[in-house]
Amino acid sequence: MAGLELLSDQGYRVDGRRAGELRKIQARMGVFAQADGSAYIEQGNTKALAVVYGPHEGMGQGWTQGSQLKGARGRHMQDRERKTGGFVLEIRGSRARALPDRALVNCQYSSATFSTGERKRRPHGDRKSCEMGLQLRQTFEAAILTQLHPRSQIDIYVQVLQADGGTYAACVNAATLAVLDAGIPMRDFVCACSAGFVDGTALADLSHVEEAAGGPQLALALLPASGQIALLEMDARLHEDHLERVLEAAAQAARDVHTLLDRVVRQHVREASILLGD
């Protein structure tokens, strides 16, 4: 991307924003009726959908042939299958690994094959998606009050429909709204934003063009009321003198996102109570 000026002399970015300006955010809760909680968010051209199921008890049981399972669990199941002569009681999901004192948060990140400019072959299961799933899990375990639901599982499934930079942030924001829509108690909102550093200025909410340029990128997930950081991740080299500025830009952007999400939740509650006739 040589020759593309990420920050002009007048202080405008490629899409006309200022350094600390966010893209337009539009969100909606309660998109799907069948899931426990769902939400949709658009941050500029990045569109993400989050669906929450839970808290529920593992995945339920089912009889299956253990030899169909792959990996270590499959080999273990094959031994049991031999002993029982064909069928094994498979406990899908995590009844086997349910935690006795708190809920298990299970996240899956999936991006549609048509979401990126070049077609992706596998929507989920590749390394990047698995890593994102683990990061989302780490983020939400910090925020959800898991002690209130021991031995149960909360599933958060995030689907990226269109990726134009800041996919992690959009996923976290959508998942926060979905968890709130499901009525699962949380410590605080989780608001996320990305930030970068170009020409001595910290940029907030990077688009795909700015991410592809190869500069340092910081992803931050914040609990706004207390200012606690749930997840912090940075790529590429950045001098430690600049770190505080970039961190502050990301934190301010996350607080701005919080204002917007708060408005969306209140609007949703207002509409729901009108429908209920209160």
Add this chain to the structure above:
Amino acid sequence: MASVTLSEAEKVYIVHGVQEDLRVDGRGREDYRCVEVETDVVSNTSGSARVKLGHTDILVGVKAEMGTPKLEKPNEGYLEFFVDCSASATPEFEGRGGDDLGTEIANTLYRIFNNKSSVDLKTLCISPREHCWVLYVDVLLLECGGNLFDAISIAVKAALFNTRIPRVRVLEDEEGSKDIELSDDPYDCIRLSVENVPCIVTLCKIGYRHVVDATLQEEACSLASLLVSVTSKGVVTCMRKVGKGSLDPESIFEMMETGKRVGKVLHASLQSVVHKEESLGPKRQKVGFLG
């Protein structure tokens, strides 16, 4: 498939209702639920469509890429289908759980398009034996509320209608090497004719009668279904029986006739909706999932 548990009383209620031509939500046996179709929902695709049929939500994106034609058909491009059953439909689809259903639906789509008249593949050829357009049709199943095949085929048809493939020219210089040139005007593109693209009508046998557009609860009461793929002129391109029960030949012929009748009406209304949407032009307000 997402499943729902019903008690015996509920099943009996549904079966008796179907017999009297009055289903649980008040529809007749040949009525569809309210279908919402919107095209051009995802911007970095060549064409896209979203269909909401009751609680079933489908998003289809079509991406046009250049490839080499298949050896047995050097003058034609081709379509590739991929179906992703997202975990948001039901937690059973997490990880590889949705792969079986996805493969089944993709194979059905391949079969219904596997004839000369559905899509004119010769328009997708750029230069014979060397370059052609490959249309990757990706279906994303977001919510499962019964009657998946119908909703997916409607979405695929709408997305193909919305597809805009850039016009290219092949330039040949003196040494014989070919260069492909993209047209300068971004709006200069070829559109596909979807006149003969079929739609699937699923008929579920409940008791002694059959219904069109079954909900999840009705599918749980039915033992056998017939998938009929019908074009707008009423031509049947593919037929398949699914389910663990059995059907007698008279039922199959009756269901096929119903499928053709219902299919023609479905095509007519879909055609009018997408044409009306297109006539609103580029200034149309896009709703997507926010509406």
